[in-house]
Amino acid sequence: GEGLYVLDKFGGVFAMGSARAEPDDPMAPFRDSPYFFPNPFAEAIEVFAGDESDYSSGETVTLEIDLPGLAPGARPLRMVGIPAGSFQMGSSGGERGRRSDEGSQKFIHIAYDFFIGETEVTQAQWHAVMSDWPGGHPPTEEFGVGDNLPVYHLSWNNIMGTNGFLERLNSVTDGVFRLPSESEWEYACRATTVTRFSFGDSLDCQDTCEDCIANGSGENRSDYMWFCWASNSGGFPRGTLPAANLLPNPFHLFDMHGNVREWVADSYVSNLGEVFEDGRPFLSRNPNDQMKVTRGGSWNDEAWAARSATRHQALANAGNAFTGFRLVYTPYQNKENQE
Numbered sequence: 001g002e003g004l005y006v007l008d009k010f011g012g013v014f015a016m017g018s019a020r021a022e023p024d025d026p027m028a029p030f031r032d033s034p035y036f037f038p039n040p041f042a043e044a045i046e047v048f049a050g051d052e053s054d055y056s057s058g059e060t061v062t063l064e065i066d067l068p069g070l071a072p073g074a075r076p077l078r079m080v081g082i083p084a085g086s087f088q089m090g091s092s093g094g095e096r097g098r099r100s101d102e103g104s105q106k107f108i109h110i111a112y113d114f115f116i117g118e119t120e121v122t123q124a125q126w127h128a129v130m131s132d133w134p135g136g137h138p139p140t141e142e143f144g145v146g147d148n149l150p151v152y153h154l155s156w157n158n159i160m161g162t163n164g165f166l167e168r169l170n171s172v173t174d175g176v177f178r179l180p181s182e183s184e185w186e187y188a189c190r191a192t193t194v195t196r197f198s199f200g201d202s203l204d205c206q207d208t209c210e211d212c213i214a215n216g217s218g219e220n221r222s223d224y225m226w227f228c229w230a231s232n233s234g235g236f237p238r239g240t241l242p243a244a245n246l247l248p249n250p251f252h253l254f255d256m257h258g259n260v261r262e263w264v265a266d267s268y269v270s271n272l273g274e275v276f277e278d279g280r281p282f283l284s285r286n287p288n289d290q291m292k293v294t295r296g297g298s299w300n301d302e303a304w305a306a307r308s309a310t311r312h313q314a315l316a317n318a319g320n321a322f323t324g325f326r327l328v329y330t331p332y333q334n335k336e337n338q339e
Helices: 123-130 156-160 165-172 180-191
Strands: 004-007 012-016 062-065 077-082 085-089 106-110 115-116 174-177 261-267 291-295 312-317 323-325 329-330
Touching: 085 123, 085 180, 106 174, 106 180, 115 180, 123 165, 156 165, 165 174, 180 261, 180 291
Parallel strands: 261 323
Antiparallel strands: 004 012, 062 077, 077 115, 085 106, 115 329, 174 329, 261 291, 291 312
């Protein structure tokens, strides 16, 4: 609801409501919050004026970001509110398609609401911020060119590094953008579901390139997931698909399964034992450890690789035609007073 929201040192958002006597007085910043903020911003912020029933009623809370330089007619950058909650991260031993790095399952409690991208970052959104293409590699006709197609050919370093996408975006917008942690990503992908995909278990066909019933409501896998079209399979074009072209998950997020894999903030670990239980990313302290995590599967992957629990590893400096990203956003007011 309306009122003062406070960021804890782990990036958790907690509502103080009207209990604070002077809600306009900023509080001293936590200075050990490198994950949420690259700089020690003040942590008392007004987020948005919404009823406390927004989440409990099932309504989607969406923010549209004013992105300077966005091409006319291009899809806006929209962020969807995700409610706090808990879930089992990873997959059970009996899940079809499971790989060993999806276990053992771990209980994750995310004690804060957060905003995540309604879609993967598009080519127009990337170009509005960067005015160039990652690594000098523009999108190609082979894999898809268009304002509303997801951007690809980008590395983790292109997003997170000095003068990278996040640094530039945070210099021209109100609020702070970052990559989701791996646990935040899976929580948002699952959207309270416990099935293999957020749209159902989809067990009526194999987990390669077959299309079949997704769930009991009658839709197919391909109504939710853009996958396995590397060789014009099923008559579909090779490469990426425009954002939000398929059905969303229960949190109203598009393309959490397929289209492009998505970089997250975490360093890769071979099991979930080292993943934090509170939503923070695992960040290796070894400077030589350059292996990061991507999630969600892609147009180039078979169905099993786009399950909610599937984890992929990739070098931080590597980009390809089937990996992109989506953002997490923390709003605040009066940016000039926060710096």
